[in-house]
Amino acid sequence: xxxxxxxxxxxxxxxxxxxxxxxxxxxxxxxxxxxxxxxxxxxxxxxxxxxxxxxxxxxxxxxxxxxxxxxxxxxxxxxxxxxxxxxxxxxxxxxxxxxxxxxxxxxxxxxxxxxxxxxxxxxxxxxxxxxxxxxxxxxxxxxxxxxxxxxxxxxxxxxxxxxxxxxxxxxxxxxxxxxxxxxxxxxxxxxxxxxxxxxxxxxxxxxxxxxxxxxxxxxxxxxxxxxxxxxxxxxxxxxxxxxxxxxxxxxxxxxxxxxxxxxxxxxxxxxxxxxxxxxxxx
Amino acid sequence: xxxxxxxxxxxxxxxxxxxxxxxxxxxxxxxxxxxxxxxxxxxxxxxxxxxxxxxxxxxxxxxxxxxxxxxxxxxxxxxxxxxxxxxxxxxxxxxxxxxxxxxxxxxxxxxxxxxxxxxxxxxxxxxxxxxxxxxxxxxxxxxxxxxxxxxxxxxxxxxxxxxxxxxxxxxxxxxxxxxxxxxxxxxxxxxxxxxxxxxxxxxxxxxxxxxxxxxxxxxxxxxxxxxxxxxxxxxxxxxxxxxxxxxxxxxxxxxxxxxxxxxxxxxxxxxxxxxxxxxxxx
DNA sequence: TGCAGAATGAAATTAAATTTCGTAATATGA
DNA sequence: TCATATTACGAAATTTAATTTCATTCTGCA
Numbered sequence: 034x035x036x037x038x039x040x041x042x043x044x045x046x047x048x049x050x051x052x053x054x055x056x057x058x059x060x061x062x063x064x065x066x067x068x069x070x071x072x073x074x075x076x077x078x079x080x081x082x083x084x085x086x087x088x089x090x091x092x093x094x095x096x097x098x099x100x101x102x103x104x105x106x107x108x109x110x111x112x113x114x115x116x117x118x119x120x121x122x123x124x125x126x127x128x129x130x131x132x133x134x135x136x137x138x139x140x141x142x143x144x145x146x147x148x149x150x151x152x153x154x155x156x157x158x159x160x161x162x163x164x165x166x167x168x169x170x171x172x173x174x175x176x177x178x179x180x181x182x183x184x185x186x187x188x189x190x191x192x193x194x195x196x197x198x199x200x201x202x203x204x205x206x207x208x209x210x211x212x213x214x215x216x217x218x219x220x221x222x223x224x225x226x227x228x229x230x231x232x233x234x235x236x237x238x239x240x241x242x243x244x245x246x247x248x249x250x251x252x253x254x255x256x257x258x259x260x261x262x263x264x265x266x267x268x269x270x271x272x273x274x275x276x277x278x279x280x281x282x283x284x285x286x287x288x289x290x291x292x293x294x295x296x297x298x299x300x301x302x303x304x305x306x307x308x309x310x311x312x313x314x315x
Numbered sequence: 316x317x318x319x320x321x322x323x324x325x326x327x328x329x330x331x332x333x334x335x336x337x338x339x340x341x342x343x344x345x346x347x348x349x350x351x352x353x354x355x356x357x358x359x360x361x362x363x364x365x366x367x368x369x370x371x372x373x374x375x376x377x378x379x380x381x382x383x384x385x386x387x388x389x390x391x392x393x394x395x396x397x398x399x400x401x402x403x404x405x406x407x408x409x410x411x412x413x414x415x416x417x418x419x420x421x422x423x424x425x426x427x428x429x430x431x432x433x434x435x436x437x438x439x440x441x442x443x444x445x446x447x448x449x450x451x452x453x454x455x456x457x458x459x460x461x462x463x464x465x466x467x468x469x470x471x472x473x474x475x476x477x478x479x480x481x482x483x484x485x486x487x488x489x490x491x492x493x494x495x496x497x498x499x500x501x502x503x504x505x506x507x508x509x510x511x512x513x514x515x516x517x518x519x520x521x522x523x524x525x526x527x528x529x530x531x532x533x534x535x536x537x538x539x540x541x542x543x544x545x546x547x548x549x550x551x552x553x554x555x556x557x558x559x560x561x562x563x564x565x566x567x568x569x570x571x572x573x574x575x576x577x578x579x580x581x582x583x584x585x586x587x588x589x590x591x592x593x594x595x596x597x
Numbered sequence: 598t599g600c601a602g603a604a605t606g607a608a609a610t611t612a613a614a615t616t617t618c619g620t621a622a623t624a625t626g627a
Numbered sequence: 628t629c630a631t632a633t634t635a636c637g638a639a640a641t642t643t644a645a646t647t648t649c650a651t652t653c654t655g656c657a
Binding site: 067068099102105106109110125126127128130131132134135138139142143145146149151154155157158173174176177180181184274277278281282283285286288289290293 | 349350381383384387388391392408409410412413414416417420421424425427428431433436437439440455456458459462463466556559560563564565567568570571572575
C-alpha cells in the first residue's frame with residue numbers, strides 16, 4: 034500500500050496548476066497540514082480555499098477533514114525525520130511559530146544523542162558523585178541552564194552555587210579545592226567570562242566540566258570533562274533558542290543520574306520538604 | 316508515555332457524570348471518534364455538545380479538534396505498539412538515562428501542541444505587543460522559565476523584570492498599571508506565592524497571563540489569558556523534569572512572536588550589542 | 598476573432614465547534 | 628438550618644471552518 038504522500042507525489046503531474054501547488058506544499062510539510070484549516074493551507078500554498086477542496090476530491094478523498102485525518106495517520110506511521118525549515122516567515126502567525134518552535138526544539142533534543150560522548154558522560158557522573166561543592170556558571174542564554182542546575186542539585190542536597198555576577202564568582206573560586214566541581218556552560222565555548230573563571234577554577238584544582246557545543250573551542254580544549262551539545266542551527270539575528278534545550282537535557286541527565294545514585298537517601302527529605310510546603314500552604 | 320486512551324481511563328473517576336459518560340464511550344470506540352463531530356459524539360454518549368468541549372479541556376486538550384487528532388495518532392500507534400517505560404530502573408547507566416530523558420523531553424514538547432489554545436496565544440501576543448513593563452514570576456522549578464523569559468525580553472528592548480524574592484516582587488507590583496503584563500508561571504497553578512502576586516497584580520490593573528498546566532486550577536481560573544502546558548507525567552519522587560521544557564517552549568513562542576513583530580527594529584541593536592561584546596573580548 | 602470549456606478565486610452558504618448564559622444540583626459555612 | 632457559593636450541565640447564540648455557487652479569466656481551436 035502506497036503512502037498518501039507518495040500518492041500525491043505521483044499524481045502531481047496530472048494535477049492542475051493550483052492543485053499542484055497545494056500538493057507540493059503538502060509534500061514539503063506533511064506534518065503541519067493536519068492542524069491547518071482550508072484557509073491557512075490556501076494561504077500557505079497560494080491558492081483559494083475552493084481549490085483545496087477540489088484538490089481533496091482529485092486525490093480521492095471525500096472531504097478536507099477526511100484528508101487531514103488520513104494524512105495524519107500517514108505521517109504518524111511514516112515517522113519521517115523532517116528536515117530543516119526556516120524559522121521566520123513574514124506571514125507566520127503566533128500559532129504557526131508555535132508549531133515551528135515545537136519542531137525545532139524537538140529536533141534539537143533529538144540530536145543531543147549524536148553529540149554526547151558516553152565516556153565523558155560517565156566521567157562527569159563519577160566526578161559529581163564525589164564532589165563536595167558544585168559551581169555552575171553561564172552567562173546570557175546559558176544562565177538559564179546554570180540556574181536550573183543549581184536548583185536541581187540543591188534539591189538533591191548538594192552544596193550548589195551559581196550567580197550571574199562575575200565578581201561574585203571571582204570571590205568564590207579561591208575557596209574551591211580538588212574536591213569541587215566547576216561546571217562551565219557556554220554554547221560557543223568562547224565566552225570570555227566563562228573561560229576566565231574556568232581557568233581560575235582549574236588552577237585552584239577543581240574539576241572543570243564543560244557544557245558546550247561540540248567544536249574545538251577554547252573551553253572544549255581546556256576542560257577536564259566535555260559534555261557536548263549538538264551544533265543546532267541558529268539564526269544569526271535572534272540567536273539560538275534551542276541550544277538551551279540541549280543544555281537542559283544534559284543537566285537533566287546529570288540530575289537523574291545523581292538522583293539514581295543517591296536516590297533513596299533523599300526521597301524521605303523530598304517528602305519532608307513537600308509536607309512542610311503544604312503545611313505552609315505555599 | 317501513557318497512551319491517551321489509558322490516560323482517559325485513569326482519569327475517569329475524577330470526571331463528572333457527563334464527562335465520564337463521554338470517556339466511557341471513547342474507551343469503547345476510540346477508533347470511531349476521530350471521524351465524529353461534537354454533535355455525533357454528544358448523541359452517542361448522551362450528553363450535550365458543550366460537555367464534549369469541556370471534556371476535552373478536562374483531559375488536557377486545547378480543543379475538540381486537537382483531541383481528535385491526538386486520539387487518531389494514538390490509535391494509529393497502538394497497532395505498532397510502542398511500549399512505555401518507567402524512567403528509573405536500577406540497572407540504568409547514565410547513558411541509558413540520557414536516552415530516556417531525550418525521549419521524555421521530546422514527547423513533552425510534542426504534546427505542547429495539544430494543550431495550547433490558539434486564541435489564548437493570540438491574545439497573549441497582543442497583550443505583549445502593547446505592554447509597557449513585563450513582569451515574570453515563578454518559584455521552584457518554574458523559576459527557570461521566568462529567568463529565561465526575562466533575559467529574552469530584555470534582549471528585545473522590553474522593560475522586563477523577574478526575581479525569586481517574593482518580597483521584592485511585592486514591593487514592585489504596586490507600581491504596575493493597566494499597561495503592564497504580569498506573567499505567572501506555575502505548573503500546578505496552585506502555588507501560593509504565585510497566586511498571591513497574580514491577584515495583587517490584577518488588582519493593580521495589570522494583565523495577568525498564566526503559564527500553567529491545563530487544568531482548572533485557581534491560577535487558570537483567575538488569569539486574564541491562559542497559556543496551557545500539557546499535563547506531562549511526573550514521578551512523585553523526583554518531580555517533573557519535563558514541565559520546564561514545555562514552559563520554555565511557550566516562552567520561545569512568545570519571544571519569537573514578539574521578535575517577529577518588532578523584529579527588524581531591534582536587529583541593528585543586536586548587532587551593536589554583539590560588536591560591543593566582541594570589542595570587550597567577552 | 599470568437600466561442601467552448603477548463604481552471605480558479607470571491608463571496609455565499611452550510612456545517613461544525615465553541616462560548617455564553619440560565620438553571621438546577623450540590624457543597625460550604627455562619 | 629438557611630443563605631450563599633460553587634459546580635455541572637444543556638439550550639441557544641455566536642464564531643469559525645468547510646463547502647458550494649457563480650462570475651471571471653485563461654486556453655486551445657475552428
